[in-house]
Amino acid sequence: MSETPASSVPRRVRDASEAEILDRLLPRYAAARGAEVGPGDDAAVMIQLGDRYVVTTDMMIHGPDFRWAWHTPFELGWKAAVTNLADVYAMGARPTGLVIALAATADTELTALEELADGLTAACARLAPGCAVVGGDLSVSDTFTIAITAFGDLEDRAPVLRSGARVGDVIALAGDAGRAAHGLDLLFAEGVDAAGVPNADATAALRAREPELVAAQLTPNPPIPAGIDAALAGATSMMDVSDGLALDASRIARASSVALDLDTAAFAAEPNLERALRGGEDHALLATFPATSTLPEPFRAIGVVRAGAGVLRDGAPLTGKLGWDPYTAWDGQLG
Amino acid sequence: MSETPASSVPRRVRDASEAEILDRLLPRYAAARGAEVGPGDDAAVMIQLGDRYVVTTDMMIHGPDFRWAWHTPFELGWKAAVTNLADVYAMGARPTGLVIALAATADTELTALEELADGLTAACARLAPGCAVVGGDLSVSDTFTIAITAFGDLEDRAPVLRSGARVGDVIALAGDAGRAAHGLDLLFAEGVDAAGVPNADATAALRAREPELVAAQLTPNPPIPAGIDAALAGATSMMDVSDGLALDASRIARASSVALDLDTAAFAAEPNLERALRGGEDHALLATFPATSTLPEPFRAIGVVRAGAGVLRDGAPLTGKLGWDPYTAWDGQLG
Known part of the structure; x- marks a missing residue:
């Protein structure tokens, strides 16, 4: 020292x-x-x-x-x-x-x-x-x-698992889609020095320009207490979106033996549809509810559960990389 | 690769x-x-x-x-x-x-x-x-x-804390005192190459000579289920010995505002008294019981709780280093 x-x-x-x-x-x-x-x-x-x-x-x-x-x-x-x-x-x-x-x-x-x-x-x-x-x-x-x-x-409620989604259920999301990934993209692009190594000075400048997107990545503030409201409202399945909406949806689909069909119109306000569908770390809650349910705040409908398997996008299979796998995505050289 | x-x-x-x-x-x-x-x-x-x-x-x-x-x-x-x-x-x-x-x-x-x-x-x-x-x-x-x-x-039992030892209680131990430390001493002395770096070949030879002491360090098998018997028998305080008997005893002493007086005659069978008193990682259970209790198997009496503070040894304050602090003991160069 x-x-x-x-x-x-x-x-x-x-x-x-x-x-x-x-x-x-x-x-x-x-x-x-x-x-x-x-x-x-x-x-x-x-x-x-x-x-x-x-x-x-x-x-x-x-x-x-x-x-x-x-x-x-x-x-x-x-x-x-x-x-x-x-x-x-x-x-x-x-x-x-x-x-x-x-x-x-x-x-x-x-x-x-x-x-x-x-x-x-x-x-x-x-x-x-x-x-x-x-x-x-x-x-x-x-x-x-x-x-x-x-x-x-659990306060005597039944746990809401990934395996309970049923054909006809509404798919709903509470929280952001893609904002944390947007913040991470900015950090990798602009919070680095000329060699691509994370840099505090560059990050300070980025934070001044894009405080909300950086905060979405570094200090996520998702509306997760709504998970209890979802359980009380009869959610049939639920998980938090950590690895990407489509990837995590595919996990519910597999556990429930159904297909999750995401409605891209629900993401019309997003600046980048692909990032909304595939970006991780928002820690929003992804859940399915019976079609007759009133969705608890702030859940919003983003699709419907169908017979089949995997994740669909407006009815067609969603292809390509669904989300983020920290194993294959990590570049160990960036310390 | x-x-x-x-x-x-x-x-x-x-x-x-x-x-x-x-x-x-x-x-x-x-x-x-x-x-x-x-x-x-x-x-x-x-x-x-x-x-x-x-x-x-x-x-x-x-x-x-x-x-x-x-x-x-x-x-x-x-x-x-x-x-x-x-x-x-x-x-x-x-x-x-x-x-x-x-x-x-x-x-x-x-x-x-x-x-x-x-x-x-x-x-x-x-x-x-x-x-x-x-x-x-x-x-x-x-x-x-x-x-x-x-x-x-806890199966509706009260938890046994560090803070319940009372003057006059018997101090009891279930498990080894110093054997894991003996194994570690052997590994540091003989499970290394000429430069003092841990070495698999040297360790294999050591294991062949001293299988039980090496196992005491690497695969401890303490009689910890006796913790439930101790609770049922009315133990007034308990902890597991991870950092050294005397150091962990000092924690019970401080939490309970008493002194723990260890009787060295209880360790007469140990090859090295100091190691028995100060060696860590045996994960034996150290407990105190009312003097009238029948100690559950395999607890054995090793001392008595007295008025005062700290750890005593046959009535006199135990001095020197009481046990092992991984912070100050770790040599970061040994990988």
Whole structure:
């Protein structure tokens, strides 16, 4: 380390003990309404109201999932929370708690970890009041990694699975289609230096020009609490759109043994139809409802379930790449 | 990649889609008794019998937590499961499910991921029948990382916390003290090449000489189901010993505002008293019981709770380094 801290207060992960770091982070997490015991014991203790709860886990890894040149730590914490909360709501459950396994590089500043904790807390406060971080694990790694596991209470509702779509159901979407991908396209095109490497100065200029599209990618704010309304309204299937609308629709189609026919007229307002159909990471909710249902706000109809298989577009098979596979899409050279 | 697969069957993570990898891994996970919905939807759905469940998360990171030259993938999966199951049992809960966030390097062979899944399944079958992997996330990373979150049902028992030890209670231990650390010492001393770098050939020779001590480190098999018996027997505090007996005892002491006085006569059979007191990773259960309790098998008395603070040794303060802090102990140069 070339810099010397001005005082004895540790500045970076390599200078601090685990206990010192936790002393700084734990006060930044809100109390979870459903937690009888929060961080600090071998495990958290959650109070369960209904007889079923849901559990989901999702990672953010430096390289394939985020780059520091684009993200503030607060934004990273926000997004890591949202991707997990969306999976809980997509089951029709109410998020009750998160645990976070955090592996920071040794040179990470402790203030960055504090800001990351603030982002987690803020996302929960905005999208899942009463839900908060109830436990975690902290380690060092050569690759900055966040693995969050979220859980939620079904409150005696039946879970809304991917497998329940029926012929004749209305396909509906709550949230954006393609805006997060638009933001990512801008970051790859303009948030980089001349060599194509993510660059903070270029990103700052881009943010000033396109704050909303960049925010759609970095701090998604999807209307996911509507997942509970969807379950109450009788949604027959639901998932959150993380890998692309068409790709995720194909998963409902396969699980339900039906075809999902998307109506392109529903996307007339989108600047780029292909991006709306195939772009990922909006974390909108994609659901199917009986044709007689009144769609809960803010769901809007975007198609109909038909006999058959796969995803259709105005009745014809949708061809080409349906969405985003982080394995094949990741260029490992871009750090 | 310099090698070409002999067939079109993908051999390594970089050659396979996420779906192809999951198709190979999911059949290797047993069905969890408490899961209504397992892997494949946005979240798993767990059936809850009591009104409270526990959640804990723990990572294994290449470098600070394991080195491939020492571990088979099966052993790594086994240990990752055990470290989490121990935390569930240490609350007095019964493990019901795991979710695994797995970030593999691009050159990881798919057979290694299969063996890792087998190790998870085997550890659950051995130490927590009915518990299994119910979900996960799969990604690529420059650093091989496993983050497991485990949850368990308290079955209407009160959780056994760190904060309940009372003056006069018996301190008891179920499991080994120092054997895992002994195995690690051997690996660092003899499972390395001349430059001190972990080495598979040297490790094979060491395993042949000291199979049990190496296994204590790589495939711990602690009697953690006794955590439920301890809860039923009225244990006043409990935790699993992951960072060293004395260090973990100091955590109970602090949380309970008491002193834990360890009786060195209880460790007379140990080849190295200091290692027994300060070595980590045995994942034995450390608990306190009312003096009138009959200790459940295989707990054995190792001391008494006194008024005061911290950890004592035969009545005198235990000084020096109490255990293992992965932050300060890790030499990042040993990969």
